[in-house]
Amino acid sequence: MKKIIYASLSYCIFTLSAFAQQTVSDNYVSKVWVADQGNGMYKNPVINADYSDPDAIRVGEDFYLIASSFDAVPGLPILHSKDLVNWKIIGHALKRQPPFEHFEKTQHGNGVWAPSLRYRNGEFYIYYPDPDFGIYLTKAKSITGEWSNPELVIAGKGLIDPCPFWDEDNKAYLAYAYAGSRAGIKSVLAVMPLNGAGTKATETGRIVYDGHELDPTIEGPKVYKRNGYYYLFAPAGGVSTGWQLILRSKNIYGPYERKVVMDEGKSGINGPHQGAWVNTATGEDWFLHFQDKDAYGRVVHLQPMKWVNDWPVIGIDKDGDGTGEPLLTYRKPRVGKTYPIITPVESDEFLGSKLGLQWQWQANPQPTWLFTDAARGVLKLYTAKIPDEAKNLWDVPNLLMQKFPADEFMATTKVTFKPNLKLENEQTGLVVMGRSYAQISLKSKKDGIYVVYGVCQGADKGKTENLKEVAKLKSSTAYFRVKVSSGAKCQFAYSEDGTNFQNVGEQFQATAGQWIGAKIGLFAIRDTQTNDSGLAEYDWFHIQK
Numbered sequence: 001m002k003k004i005i006y007a008s009l010s011y012c013i014f015t016l017s018a019f020a021q022q023t024v025s026d027n028y029v030s031k032v033w034v035a036d037q038g039n040g041m042y043k044n045p046v047i048n049a050d051y052s053d054p055d056a057i058r059v060g061e062d063f064y065l066i067a068s069s070f071d072a073v074p075g076l077p078i079l080h081s082k083d084l085v086n087w088k089i090i091g092h093a094l095k096r097q098p099p100f101e102h103f104e105k106t107q108h109g110n111g112v113w114a115p116s117l118r119y120r121n122g123e124f125y126i127y128y129p130d131p132d133f134g135i136y137l138t139k140a141k142s143i144t145g146e147w148s149n150p151e152l153v154i155a156g157k158g159l160i161d162p163c164p165f166w167d168e169d170n171k172a173y174l175a176y177a178y179a180g181s182r183a184g185i186k187s188v189l190a191v192m193p194l195n196g197a198g199t200k201a202t203e204t205g206r207i208v209y210d211g212h213e214l215d216p217t218i219e220g221p222k223v224y225k226r227n228g229y230y231y232l233f234a235p236a237g238g239v240s241t242g243w244q245l246i247l248r249s250k251n252i253y254g255p256y257e258r259k260v261v262m263d264e265g266k267s268g269i270n271g272p273h274q275g276a277w278v279n280t281a282t283g284e285d286w287f288l289h290f291q292d293k294d295a296y297g298r299v300v301h302l303q304p305m306k307w308v309n310d311w312p313v314i315g316i317d318k319d320g321d322g323t324g325e326p327l328l329t330y331r332k333p334r335v336g337k338t339y340p341i342i343t344p345v346e347s348d349e350f351l352g353s354k355l356g357l358q359w360q361w362q363a364n365p366q367p368t369w370l371f372t373d374a375a376r377g378v379l380k381l382y383t384a385k386i387p388d389e390a391k392n393l394w395d396v397p398n399l400l401m402q403k404f405p406a407d408e409f410m411a412t413t414k415v416t417f418k419p420n421l422k423l424e425n426e427q428t429g430l431v432v433m434g435r436s437y438a439q440i441s442l443k444s445k446k447d448g449i450y451v452v453y454g455v456c457q458g459a460d461k462g463k464t465e466n467l468k469e470v471a472k473l474k475s476s477t478a479y480f481r482v483k484v485s486s487g488a489k490c491q492f493a494y495s496e497d498g499t500n501f502q503n504v505g506e507q508f509q510a511t512a513g514q515w516i517g518a519k520i521g522l523f524a525i526r527d528t529q530t531n532d533s534g535l536a537e538y539d540w541f542h543i544q545k
Contacts, residue, residue, distance in 0.1 A: 028088065030343040031544045032406035035085050036332070038341065042085040042302070043329045044269070046288075049344060049403040050297025050517035051077065053114035053161075053220060056276040056288050061335070063278060064143055065288065065300075066093070066117045066126060070515055071107040072360035072401075073097055076115060076126060078143060082339040084278070084286055084302055085332050089344045089357040093126050093138050093147040096364045103364045105387070106397055108460065109514030113179075114220050114274070116163040125198065127153065129160040131179045137199060153194065154201040158183025164198050165223035165230075165252070172198045173252055175232060176205065177219035187211045189221050189232060191252055208254040211236055215245055215258070220274045223252075227310055232256065235273035240292040244273040246312060262287075262303070262314040265325035269301065272326040277305065277312065280335050287314045289326075295434065295488035295510045296404050297517020301326055302333075346405045346543040350379040359521070362433075363397030368533075369524075370400070379538040381524035383419070383426045393437055393523065394459040401433060401521025404484065404510075405543055411520055412481040413541045414498065419444035419534035420526075427452070428524040428536035430480040432490050434511035435460040439523070440480050440492045440504055442473065444534065449473040451494050453504045460514065470494070470504055484510070488518060 033048040051067035058064075063084055069075035074092035081087045097103040097111055115128035124140050126147070134155035140147045153162075158179040165173045172194035180186035192205035211218035215236035222233040232247040243263035247256035264270055275289035285305040290298040303315045303326055315324030348356045353374040361369075371380040384398045393399060411430070419426040429441025429452075436457045443452045450472050456465035471494075479495040488510035493501040510518040524536045 028343060028345040029341055030346060030405060032409040034341060034343060036341045040332055041329055042332050044301040045299035046085050046302045047087055047300035047344065048406050049299060051300050052290055052298035054275050054288050054290060054300050055116045056278050057117050057119055058278050059119045061281055064117060066115050068114050069112045070109060071103060071111040071363060073364050074360060075112050076128060083333055083335050086339055086342045087344060088342050091144045098150055100364055106363050106395055114161040118164055120166060125164065127162040127164055129162055131158055131160050131182050135159050135162045153199060161220045163222050170196055172196055175221040175223045177221060187216050187218055189218060189234060206253060209247055209256050218245065222276060224277060229310055233277060240271045242271050242273050244314060259311050260323050261312050262324045262326065267325045269326040272301065280333050282334050282336055284333055286333055295512050295518045296407065303327060304330055348541045350538060350540060351377050358402040359400050361397065362399040369398045381428060381522060381536045383524045383526040383533040385529055386525050386527060391462040392456045392459045392465045393431060396525060399431065399433060399521055399523045401519035403519060404517055408485055410481060410483045410544055412479060414479050414539040416477045416537045417442045417449055418476065420530060420532055423526060423528060423530055426526045426534040430482060431523055432482060432510050432518055432520050434513045434518040436511045438490060438492060438508035440494055442478055449476055451478060453492060455508060
């Protein structure tokens with residue numbers, strides 16, 4: 001009888017936790033950044049977080065967006081919107097990143113570069129490049145369903161930023177670029193033919209545009225066709241300083257005409273480029289692109305778009321020369337309905353049986369790193385031994401992190417530490433991670449648990465973390481907080497009662513990672529091998545003003 005009651009109770013807890021997790025994700029509205037102004041207008045960025053190299057499509061009345069994810073796992077985040085302004089995270093296409101053993105170690109700046117998303121014959125296709133291995137394809141019948149194991153369309157080093165295109169005669173092509181760091185050449189775009197299924201290259205590629213003179217660092221092509229013209233939408237001029245270029249031709253292999261259709265101008269929005277042209281069911285044209293904001297990463301903007309003489313004009317063209325400037329505010333797309341305000345989820349009560357979609361590891365995860373204890377409403381992180389070769393947290397795979405959600409915000413979390421009493425130097429806490437990092441954590445010693453604060457300048461260069469003891473904890477529970485102010489300046493603090501917080505250390509200047517913005521998250525580590533790890537129980541993680 002007890003077993004039956006227990007099983008029923010467990011089922012109810014599991015069902016309620018899954019429902020709670022889904023409800024939070026579906027109805028979440030950020031306390032720190034909302035693009036929808038509630039009056040028919042929106043402000044940029046529409047996604048004020050590091051969703052770099054965005055690509056987007058419309059299927060029916062639904063818009064989907066994906067982004068590069070480099071070595072973060074799960075990878076290839078997928079976002080959904082009904083109106084191009086209100087977005088939510090709905091999944092990831094990569095649960096683990098291949099080659100699996102290779103990505104069990106941190107691979108900063110490697111992995112998934114600029115991907116593309118297309119919908120064809122009832123299937124979603126994602127093509128993504130790994131600059132060290134080649135161009136992969138993964139497919140799914142449902143955008144939130146199971147994605148196929150990635151298969152190599154073409155192997156090779158330095159092949160990046162692929163975009164497929166199926167012509168009216170069903171012939172398939174792949175536009176792509178080259179990474180100079182691997183291929184020994186850059187600033188050119190190429191096209192290669194694919195088989196009809198789009199799964200394999202049938203010939204080697206052919207360079208179709210050389211940007212060395214006018215458009216250095218041209219990359220990230222997206223292929224479209226309109227009124228008999230093939231269009232390559234491509235960013236040029238560099239990640240943080242470039243412009244949006246359009247190439248057009250009557251033949252997919254060229255020759256191509258060139259036109260700059262959007263640049264910074266007098267907008268103050270640097271490097272407005274690389275993204276996706278989408279149209280609404282009502283016939284409007286829009287363009288999603290990124291802006292590089294250094295420590296905050298590459299955030300996503302939405303611009304109006306129109307066609308003039310078979311050239312797109314993006315943003316506002318004040319002087320009528322065909323080159324637009326990005327807008328900070330504009331009316332929302334007319335999609336036929338008004339939809340509720342929603343934003344990508346940030347805070348987490350850890351009520352779900354699965355990890356929230358906002359979280360990513362710094363490498364392919366091991367199953368022993370965490371337990372989502374939905375019955376108790378806590379996230380359990382088990383201390384994992386740091387790699388022998390690790391110089392600091394930059395080299396530690398089991399960092400659980402999410403993107404900075406706004407220019408200014410405050411993150412607070414509650415943790416109860418249960419270290420293995422036979423060990424010393426187990427550690428768990430809150431970290432702001434980049435090429436340099438800072439962290440506040442609990443550390444076990446023979447005589448108790450201590451609050452410690454660490455800063456590592458030049459972590460990516462193998463520098464040693466400067467760790468200082470702050471105070472001995474009276475219990476095993478602490479509250480950690482970091483307040484991020486304009487310019488990505490971070491002030492860490494701790495509390496033993498959740499009310500009275502004590503600042504620790506000087507303001508820390510957050511820095512970008514390798515091709516990504518700074519991240520914030522949690523960790524649990526130890527420096528020795530043992531037959532059983534300690535654990536940290538995180539009650540919640542809150543993002544607020």
